[in-house]
Amino acid sequence: AVKVKAKNQLEDLKREGEVKHLAFSASLLASGQGHTGPFNTEITLIFKHVVTNIGNAYNRETGLFTAPVRGVYHFEFHIFGHGSNNPTSAELVKNGEKVFMSWTSQPAGGQKASNGVSLLLEIGDVVFMRMWANSRIYDNQSHHTTFSGHLLFTM
Ligand SMILES: *[C@@H]1O[C@H](CO)[C@@H](O)[C@H](O)[C@H]1NC(C)=O
Numbered sequence: 001a002v003k004v005k006a007k008n009q010l011e012d013l014k015r016e017g018e019v020k021h022l023a024f025s026a027s028l029l030a031s032g033q034g035h036t037g038p039f040n041t042e043i044t045l046i047f048k049h050v051v052t053n054i055g056n057a058y059n060r061e062t063g064l065f066t067a068p069v070r071g072v073y074h075f076e077f078h079i080f081g082h083g084s085n086n087p088t089s090a091e092l093v094k095n096g097e098k099v100f101m102s103w104t105s106q107p108a109g110g111q112k113a114s115n116g117v118s119l120l121l122e123i124g125d126v127v128f129m130r131m132w133a134n135s136r137i138y139d140n141q142s143h144h145t146t147f148s149g150h151l152l153f154t155m
Helices: 002-019
Strands: 023-027 034-036 043-045 049-054 071-082 088-094 097-104 110-121 126-131 137-139 146-154
Touching (some): 071 088, 071 126
Antiparallel strands (some): 023 049, 023 146, 034 137, 071 137, 071 146, 088 126
């Protein structure tokens, strides 16, 4: 029994060790340049240019980040736009509920809205970015519009 317990502990540690290192960073467009939106409804932003995805918790097909382990995670997002009648805005969503948002609006020129948050997530919690209705977001190969997340520590 002691041996089995030790083996289980080892496996737990191994599993924990696997998800201790978790980080992703992605920008919006896989290639080229262009505006996303405006749409008359909110949409999930799918950041397609993935530069880092240690632990594979970010899904580039769906834009969803799924926590593989209970812990405190830090997220940040930088949303760029060209000034117009449409604001540049997006919010970070956890399990369908808005957490923090960024919003900026001016008639002309470049503009950027940013925010960040540290969140205690349970295994399976889902975090993603949602663009507001009537918002317009720009990105190009300079990668202005980005979404990143990191596991700070497990709990
Ligand atoms: C990307 O967009 C910015 C802002 O419009 C512009 O200054 C920059 O030259 C563009 N970069 C590329 C690689 O197209």
